[in-house]
């Protein structure tokens with residue numbers, strides 16, 4: 001009878017010991033290493049005061065340009081390489097990703113003085 005109790009205690013001690021050890025050396029709460037995925041920042045062109053600001057910009061192939069109309073008057077971004085925004089109301093945006101190297105002129109058809117140029121470098 002004493003042997004049974006003794007072996008029972010032994011089992012409890014061993015189990016408790018294993019539990020303690022696995023708890024201690026088990027998977028630690030590692031903070032996952034942040035993966036450095038470069039997020040290309042979109043280039044912003046603000047449409048304000050009947051002008052594209054900035055009107056002359058140089059970007060890299062694959063960059064995205066985002067136009068934001070801050071005027072109460074509607075404007076468009078219309079031009080080379082498929083640039084064709086709808087009529088942008090106040091605070092509306094138009095984005096375009098340039099995947100071709102070259103020079104892209106654009107304008108706003110209702111307002112001929114509004115012009116801009118995007119130069120896309122490799």
Ligand SMILES: [Cu+2]
Nearest residue numbers: 075076108111
């Ligand atoms: Cu306009």
